Amino acid sequence: MTTPNDASRPLRVVLAGGGTAGHISPMLAIARALGRQDPSTVCTMVGTDSGMETRLVPQAGYELDFVERVPMPRRPSMDVVRFPGRFQASVRQAGEILRRRGADVLVGVGGYVSTPMYLAASRAGVPVVVHEANARPGLANRVGALRAARVGTALPDTRLPKAQWVGMPMRPEISGLDRAAARDAARAELGLDPERTTVVVTGGSSGALNVNRTVRESLDDLLGAGLQVFHLTGRGKELTDEAGQRVTRPGYVQREYLDGMEKAYAAADLIVARSGAGTVCEIAAVGLPAVFVPLPVGNGEQALNARPVVDAGGALLVRDETFRADWVRRELIPLATDPQRLAAMGEAAARLGVRDADVRTADLVREAAREGARR
Template identity: 30%
Template sequence: MRIVISGGGTGGHIYPAIAFIKNVMAKDPTTEVLYIGTENGLESNIVPRNHIPFETIEITGFKRKLSFDNVKTIIRFLKGVSRSKKILKKFNPDIVIGTGGYVCGPVVYAAHQLKIPSIIHEQNSIPGLTNKFLSKYVTKIAISFEEAKEYFPKEKVVMTGNPRATEVLGNDGIKGKQSVGLSLTKKTVLIFGGSRGARPINEAVLSILDDFANRDYQILYITGEVHFEAVKKEVERAGNPNNVVIVPFLHNMPEVLAGVDLIVSRAGATSIAEFTSLGIPSILIPSPYVTNNHQEKNARSLERNEAAIVILEKDLVGGKLLHAIDEILFDQNKLQTMHLNAKKIGIQNASDRLYQLCLDAIKNKK
């Protein structure tokens, strides 16, 4: 099989694509893959680092307001379609997959014009502009949240889940805990706000360090590189509680996740896919700065299924966060119920489902 994948802008579009590629290559090493992104996007570093062949096109996103820049974007889109056609004709893929971000717009649309089967993968509960546009032209639409169905043609939609969930399965939680100096016997709370951290979460956590010191659970606190030094000083002022471990970033997140009992985090689609596949209960603090407020919609989906507690950023204070953590960890029945509910939501074979969708789309074309 020959596959072209396109997606970029954020890790939420790129990492599911890479997870899928790794899964496909493990199944069939003869598969040939080409990734199309932008030269300046995050994907231009991440994809080649994973030894995946990479081509670029030039494209920018649409402004949501009326703007002359949108005229330039349309011109770039048409040029991007032309460039994508040349790349696709040369590579001759059996299928083209778009995982989101404006870069996949010209690529997937070019596939439609060349009559190549195509799939878009939507990670969030509310789709972005690009996937809404492409939904008219693709063969199938893979979704990760049931709530996304209403935005797409029903006959094209298939629930696959997020391929990133596959990567966190089968890891050694004991090894993960040991790697960051955590106790193997205490319940563990992982707190993080994304790769760059989140100031409101950091402030709430710092305000309750003294309270954490008196709890019999332990905290693994990922500050983000930007905030690490400032947070480290505050932790030192609090006497370096021996049940609080702080790190700027984790390179072995799947391993560590396998040993965690509770997560406090933003509500990005990729993160949710990872910890629901493991059945980890969560306290979600959605970022209010994302398009269409999609993180809150993601979080509310888990809350409705009693797999998460949601605290909006505007309501976030240390005392409220501490109460929510205590409420879950001090009630074994609640912890177990949330674990089972999260597990029900999590789709552990997402990559396999997406792979089967590809095979079906190719077969039906033939």
């Protein structure tokens, strides 16, 4: 394995993660920050051949290597017998990638590929930097953090060895957003009234069935209160009426998907959203008041992700099964029509927001590489 002892030699960084945008977005943001700090830095990425990274990483201009996806079996089957051999093969793949790329440091953001990459890096003496997005760390990053040179977390209360709170690396279009300055242009682009208080509702790219249903049931109340609603329904989940026609109302705009969430953040006075780690951190960074409706399945990590912002007064938290039309009338509409309360919540959220997380994480990467070179 090469080491960056020669100051003229570019730093070579391998970043591992993928599967979902929650892994890929911070990985790309870290790589871009490293490139801004020193354009000679060489960043390559590792994922699986079936995740979103196969499209997003090449689009962003980075080379992508693949490691076989080997999930740990969760019930007795022949997969239990095959798992050790398949996993060791993936570790060998990972080691070959590190050798071929001449890695000076490995950055892992979690997901299936990170575990074999962490183990291969440990065997090869390549320093590891872990970035954990969620309040409750995944298995891969719990393993990686045990021997990592540096560990950064997106949220302040995440418990990992050596953890430093650095925030969530995000696109500069979001981290640098001035909501007030961008508001009029964003509302015009999204087909909204520039002067009307705006509630943005999103269930993420796949949508949220109950959230969408509640919006349909609450439209009369929301619009009657003088609000306008920009609703991202998720692909294939547009709101239709009894006749099967797309719902259109003055003051209500729906889209299945928006390329560039910074436009929605700029347009919004209040947002209703799931509380994935990326969403929570972006909303806090731009100082946007929020109602978080955590995903009702899984291990409860979305509620944990939202908790710091909620406890600081920057957001409300409501269970998915509680987010109904009566809750909208009782809680959401009074909040959305109270500008002083919205302003206070936005300020509280912004105090927890981290806008330079990409730079902070890039600094951890360079520190780890320097220490690795001295060993």
